[in-house]
Amino acid sequence: MPTDAAARHEARAAVAAVDDEAVRLRSAVKAHDGFFTTFFISPYSRYIARWCARRGLTPNQVTTASLLTALVAAGCAATGTRGGYVAAGVLLIVSFVLDCTDGQLARYALQYSTMGAWLDATFDRAKEYAFYAGLALGAARDGDDVWALALGAMVLMTCRHVVDFSFNEANAATAGAAAKTGLALSSRLDAVGWTVWARRMIILPIGERWAMIAVLTALTSPRVVFWALIAGCAFGACYTTAGRLLRSLSRRGAGRTDRAARALADLADSGPLAELVAKAGRRLPASAPLAALLGAALMIAGALLLPFGDPRLIAVAAGYAVLAGLAVARPLKGALDWLVPPFFRAAEYTTVLVIAARSDVPQALPAAFGLVAAVAYHHYDTVYRIRGGTGAPPSWLVRVIGGHEGRTLLVAVLAALLADRGDDFTPAVTALAGAVALVVLVESIRFWVSSGAPAVHDEGETA
Numbered sequence: 001m002p003t004d005a006a007a008r009h010e011a012r013a014a015v016a017a018v019d020d021e022a023v024r025l026r027s028a029v030k031a032h033d034g035f036f037t038t039f040f041i042s043p044y045s046r047y048i049a050r051w052c053a054r055r056g057l058t059p060n061q062v063t064t065a066s067l068l069t070a071l072v073a074a075g076c077a078a079t080g081t082r083g084g085y086v087a088a089g090v091l092l093i094v095s096f097v098l099d100c101t102d103g104q105l106a107r108y109a110l111q112y113s114t115m116g117a118w119l120d121a122t123f124d125r126a127k128e129y130a131f132y133a134g135l136a137l138g139a140a141r142d143g144d145d146v147w148a149l150a151l152g153a154m155v156l157m158t159c160r161h162v163v164d165f166s167f168n169e170a171n172a173a174t175a176g177a178a179a180k181t182g183l184a185l186s187s188r189l190d191a192v193g194w195t196v197w198a199r200r201m202i203i204l205p206i207g208e209r210w211a212m213i214a215v216l217t218a219l220t221s222p223r224v225v226f227w228a229l230i231a232g233c234a235f236g237a238c239y240t241t242a243g244r245l246l247r248s249l250s251r252r253g254a255g256r257t258d259r260a261a262r263a264l265a266d267l268a269d270s271g272p273l274a275e276l277v278a279k280a281g282r283r284l285p286a287s288a289p290l291a292a293l294l295g296a297a298l299m300i301a302g303a304l305l306l307p308f309g310d311p312r313l314i315a316v317a318a319g320y321a322v323l324a325g326l327a328v329a330r331p332l333k334g335a336l337d338w339l340v341p342p343f344f345r346a347a348e349y350t351t352v353l354v355i356a357a358r359s360d361v362p363q364a365l366p367a368a369f370g371l372v373a374a375v376a377y378h379h380y381d382t383v384y385r386i387r388g389g390t391g392a393p394p395s396w397l398v399r400v401i402g403g404h405e406g407r408t409l410l411v412a413v414l415a416a417l418l419a420d421r422g423d424d425f426t427p428a429v430t431a432l433a434g435a436v437a438l439v440v441l442v443e444s445i446r447f448w449v450s451s452g453a454p455a456v457h458d459e460g461e462t463a
Contacts, residue, residue: 024108025046025047025050025108027107027108028046028049028050028104028105028107028108029042029046029104030103033207034200034201034205034206034207034208035197035200035201035207035208036201036207036208036211037100037206037207040207040211041096041097041100041207042100042104045097045100045101045104046104046108048097048101048104049101049104049105049108049109050108052101052105053105053108053109057105058105058111058116059102059103059105059106059109059111059113059116059120060102060113060115060116060119062098062101062102062105063098063099063102063116063119063120063123064119065098066095066096066098066099066101066102066123066127067095067123067126067127069091069094069095069098070091070092070095070126070127070128070130070131071127071130072091073087073088073089073091073092073094073095073131073134074088074130074131074133074134074135075134076088076091076134077131077134077135077137077138077217077222078133078134078135078137078138078141079138079141080137080138080139080140080141080142081138084138085138085217085218086218088131088134088135088214088217088218089213089214089215089216089217089218089219090214090218092131092210092213092214092217093210093211093214095127096206096207096210096211096214099123099124099127102116102120103120114448114451115448115449117384117388118384118448121380121384122377122380122381122384124206125376125377125380126377128157128210129154129373129376131213132150132153132154132226132369133150133366133369135150135217135222135225135226136149136150136222136366136369138222139221139222139223142221144221144222144223145365146222146223146226147365147366147369148353148357148365149222149223149226149227149230150222150226150369151353151356151365151368151369151372152226152230152353153226153229153230153233154349154369154372154373154376155346155349155350155353155372156230156233156234156237157233158345158349158372158376158379158380159237159342159345159346159349160233160236160237160240161380161383162267162341162342162345162379162383163237163240163241163244163339163342164240165267165341165383166264166267166338166339166340166341166342167244167248167338169260169263169264169267169338169386170256170260170263170264170332170337170338171260171338172257172259172260172263202235202236202239203236203239203240204232204233204235204236209229209232209233212228212229212232213225213229216228244338245336248335248336248338249335249336251335256331256332256333256334256337257333258331260332260333261331261332261333261337263386263392264332264337264338264340264341265328265331265332266382266386266391266392267341267379267382267383267386267392268324268327268328268332268340268341268344268404269341269344269378269379269382269398269403269404270324270325270328270398270403270404270405271398271399271401271402271403271404271405271406271407272399272402272403272406273321273324273325273403273405273406273409274321274324274325274328274403274404274405275325275403276325277321277322277324277325277326277329278325278326278328278329279329280325281325281326281329282329282330284326284329286326286327286329286330287334288327288328288330288332288334288337288340289327289334289336289337289339289340289343291323291324291326291327292323292324292327292339292340292343292344293339293343294323295319295320295322295323295324295327295343295344295347296320296343296344296346296347298316298319298320298323299316299317299320299347299351299408300346300347300350300351300354302316302317303316303350303351303354303355303358304354307358308355308358308359308360308415308419309359309415309416309418309419309420310416310419311416313355313412313415313416314409314412314413314416316412317351317405317408317409317412317413318409320347320405320408320409321405321406321408321409324344324404324405325405327340327343328340344404344405345379345404347404347408348375348404348405348407348408349372349375349376351408351411351412352368352371352372352408352411353365353368353372355368355411355412355415356368356429359415359425361423361425361426362423362426363426364425364426364429367426367427367429367430367433368429370429370430370433370434370437371411371429371432371433371436373433373437374433374434374436374437374440375401375407375436377437377440377441377444378393378397378401378436378440378444381393381440381444385447388451390447390451393440393443393444393447394443397439397440397443400439401436401439401440407432407436410432411429411432414428414429414432
């Protein structure tokens with residue numbers, strides 16, 4: 001026990017420093033996270049974050065390291081060997097640890113930036129989808145073509161995300177009340193015990209999903225990985241969507257705000273064709289989700305039932321554009337209008353997948369994978385801009401890349417024009433993917449580098 005005043009002061013300062021360090025370490029970890037992240041990552045990743053902070057590393061550097069690690073993992077998977085698959089699984093977990101560390105480092109060191117938020121927001125999707133591509137390349141080296149499964153997994157995952165985004169934006173006006181309710185219920189929910197973790201795990205959030213992918217990659221084959229991923233994510237999507245449908249129907253009388261309607265319209269990604277129809281059909285009593293559902297069903301059915309290159313698919317795509325325009329002819333303020341963007345995403349992505357799969361053209365599916373990835377980046381970028389309070393990308397960008405209905409129609413036209421020259425279909429889709437990627441990436445990078453607005457990322461969310 002210190003006897004003099006100076007020694008007692010030093011002792012109190014040392015205790016305070018230890019207490020402050022403990023608080024900073026605890027606050028670096030999110031209060032509510034997935035089971036795998038909470039019990040298998042955060043117990044040690046917080047110390048990695050502290051180690052990085054003491055050596056002057058920034059969250060952006062850790063984020064970049066996570067991306068590079070995931071890309072190396074994808075490269076290992078692309079080798080198609082058992083050793084490559086094992087290395088890929090291990091590196092994918094390492095990448096996820098770094099992904100958790102960058103956010104914890106930002107909170108521990110209080111280092112936040114617009115660029116860092118944007119990198120964190122976009123790199124998660126880039127890492128996962130690049131790994132899908134690596135698995136597909138590895139399977140092809142081993143004589144198994146799983147590109148359709150890889151693209152299907154990406155389509156399902158992206159559509160699931162847009163359901164989350166659309167529902168959240170549609171109910172943004174009640175976010176404050178929901179937050180207060182959440183705080184009031186938090187202790188009761190946590191007291192439930194294992195059922196809370198079960199509900200979080202069954203929807204296959206990012207931690208559990210990446211762990212499953214890593215383990216199955218190391219122990220099984222890419223085909224097994226994709227089937228497990230598709231089954232798990234389909235169940236999770238159905239579970240969460242059903243709950244949101246019930247909540248929306250129970251609040252049917254509650255109208256949407258103008259901001260929510262504008263956000264849903266931006267997420268719809270309507271191009272010139274849909275806008276033209278919307279202007280002409282504003283007085284028609286069309287139900288937005290019903291028109292969008294009918295349009296999506298018509299487009300997907302046409303792609304499935306008509307032979308590759310059938311000119312009638314162009315007429316089907318034109319009909320889809322008309323229904324898409326009717327869906328957004330009026331402000332999206334209905335109880336179920338948040339379903340409109342997911343229906344459009346499902347129609348466009350699935351159409352590209354089906355046309356490429358039925359073309360029986362070499363490398364058509366990898367080209368389609370690239371096209372969907374480029375368009376999905378645009379849609380994710382739209383979400384994070386809206387969440388950052390800056391609004392959607394400029395209207396000229398949406399018009400240049402055609403909107404969802406314009407791109408769908410263009411793919412149908414390419415299939416019809418190049419049906420007799422099948423080998424030209426893959427280069428055409430590749431060129432379209434490259435053009436879309438170039439335009440959206442250049443504009444997106446320009447915006448986030450120069451913008452002072454925050455990009456809001458859903459780190460640790462169920463997606």
